[in-house]
Amino acid sequence: MKQLISALTLVVPDYDAGISFYVEKLGFDLIEDTTLSATKRWVLVAPKGSSETRLLLAQAEGDTQQASIGHQAGGRVFLFLSTDDFDRDHEAMLAKGVTFLEEPRTEAYGKVAVFQDPFGNKWDLIQHF
Incomplete structure (x- = not known):
């Protein structure tokens, strides 16, 4: 199944x-x-x-x-947008006015930054290693 x-x-x-x-x-x-x-x-x-x-x-x-x-996850990151090229997508999103709540950072699982939609939902933009 x-x-x-x-x-x-x-x-x-x-x-x-x-x-x-x-x-x-x-x-x-x-x-x-x-x-x-x-x-x-x-x-x-x-x-x-x-x-x-x-x-x-x-x-x-x-x-x-x-x-x-904007509160469907109780203030936590709600959704995760995985990408094959973090830098490309991060730059494109910034150019279109997407609000990032932090600078990109490297974690054990990948490169990530939290952004927010205009309704208050938090997202991770993430490229997994």
């Missing part, structure tokens, strides 16, 4: 703001943007070259979901 996590839900304040950041700033592919109702869409994005796991951008509905934006 083979199983995989095909998507993770990321709560955002607005579908188009989510698409703007992930597609325009990070260079993710927009896999799908399907209208489900007057207020709901099915929006999937994924890093270029990714063939399995995607992010489902879900527009917050109600106070509880609004309050969860």
